[in-house]
Amino acid sequence: MLEEISLEEYKKAYREMKAEDEKRGFSVHLVVYVLVNAMLIAINLIYSPEAIWFFYPLLGWGIGITAHYLGGVR
Numbered sequence: 001m002l003e004e005i006s007l008e009e010y011k012k013a014y015r016e017m018k019a020e021d022e023k024r025g026f027s028v029h030l031v032v033y034v035l036v037n038a039m040l041i042a043i044n045l046i047y048s049p050e051a052i053w054f055f056y057p058l059l060g061w062g063i064g065i066t067a068h069y070l071g072g073v074r
Helices: 007-047 055-073
Strands: none
Touching: 007 055
């Protein structure tokens, strides 16, 4: 026999699933941010060490990832 769940229990389960999806999405975003920016730092320091530019994408994307965290994970 199937057990009935209340609407409130269903809503709570849905919110928990959505929060897990948000955390997973943020984790992927953070890993990509770290890997890509590490590569950009290496490229900058190897090929044009006289012009340090890597902090521009680091800062810009950092603002985006902070907004992602504050908007969805917290």
